Amino acid sequence: MDPMAPLRTPGPPDAAPADPRSPPPATSAAGVRLLHVDEHLIVADKPAGLLAVPGRGVAGAVNLASHVQAQFADALVVHRLDMGTSGLMLLARGPEMQRRLNAAFEQRAVGKRYVAVVEGVVAEDEGRIAAPLAADWPNRPRQIVDAVNGKPSLTYWQVLAREHETTRLALSPVTGRSHQLRVHLQHIGHPIRGDELYAPLPLRAERLLLHAAEISFAHPASGETVHFASAPDF
Numbered sequence: 328m329d330p331m332a333p334l335r336t337p338g339p340p341d342a343a344p345a346d347p348r349s350p351p352p353a354t355s356a357a358g359v360r361l362l363h364v365d366e367h368l369i370v371a372d373k374p375a376g377l378l379a380v381p382g383r384g385v386a387g388a389v390n391l392a393s394h395v396q397a398q399f400a401d402a403l404v405v406h407r408l409d410m411g412t413s414g415l416m417l418l419a420r421g422p423e424m425q426r427r428l429n430a431a432f433e434q435r436a437v438g439k440r441y442v443a444v445v446e447g448v449v450a451e452d453e454g455r456i457a458a459p460l461a462a463d464w465p466n467r468p469r470q471i472v473d474a475v476n477g478k479p480s481l482t483y484w485q486v487l488a489r490e491h492e493t494t495r496l497a498l499s500p501v502t503g504r505s506h507q508l509r510v511h512l513q514h515i516g517h518p519i520r521g522d523e524l525y526a527p528l529p530l531r532a533e534r535l536l537l538h539a540a541e542i543s544f545a546h547p548a549s550g551e552t553v554h555f556a557s558a559p560d561f
Contacts (some may be wrong), residue, residue: 357394362555367424367548368417369402370555371395373502375413377535380404388531391416406432411523414441414539417556419547427547432503438543441508442487444536445517446526449494453485456511463541469524470506472514480504482511493520497540508537536561543550 358374371391373379378390395418397509402418402423419425459477463469464535471477481501482503488495498508512518513525521532530531538559546553 333538357389357391359391361395361398362415364399365420367420367546368428369395369399369420370542371416371418372407373413373416373539375411378410379407379416379491392418393492405429406503408539409535409537411521411549412441412537412539413534413559415460415555416539416548417542417544424547426542431544431547434500436544438541438554439500439539440541441500442538442540443496443498443508443512444493444520444532444561445496445512446520447517448489448492448495449486449496449517451486453483454484456480456484456515458514460507460510462505468505469537470504472510478502478504480507480511482508484512506531509535532561534561 357377357387359377360372361369362372363370373391378387380388380392392402392404399420401420403420403422405417405419405425405428408414408416408477415429419428429440448517458472459474460470460480461477462472463471479502483499483501485497486494487497496512502509509525510524513522518526519535519537520526521530521535522537523530523535536559538557538561541554541556542552542554542561545551
């Protein structure tokens, strides 16, 4: 998969191929499913509302990374999802696999696709959002489009379905800026429904309707292209 290519095929993602090294999917008490485990990496399915990594205070101790590390002590975080975002999160097993997977992300060699429900009916069928992003320092953790100080940021999108007041989109971020999808969609006038930071009140959703639905990359040990998918529950 070319992570920079625009989306072409609407509809739900294909199921990930079965792998004999993987345990059957099981949901933990924290709501985490491990879709794939081998000696080099882990693919977890994070529920909405769970931190990706440890946070502040007692509540911050409940997070996906710590949960996985309780089962696999060598598991190391490669990338993160916002607390409100559900879906696929990749962890490496050991420092060398983490280095290789981090390099793949930095080289934009990881294909990522998200599904979101946004406010309003999007007129076009597909497009791209190229808007530089920077931290809104007085209002952290908010991010803003900043043509002067922002870092280049690019997202491809495609309409999956239109409803009366919303549109379901497939999203392929090329860059991986903080809150990129959320800010980019707000920037074009279609914030993600349920977004406490960027959507107008009332939110009209109990959660952020954003899900990391697909991820593909070269396996850091074998070099074989692997693909995993998770359907959103909204």
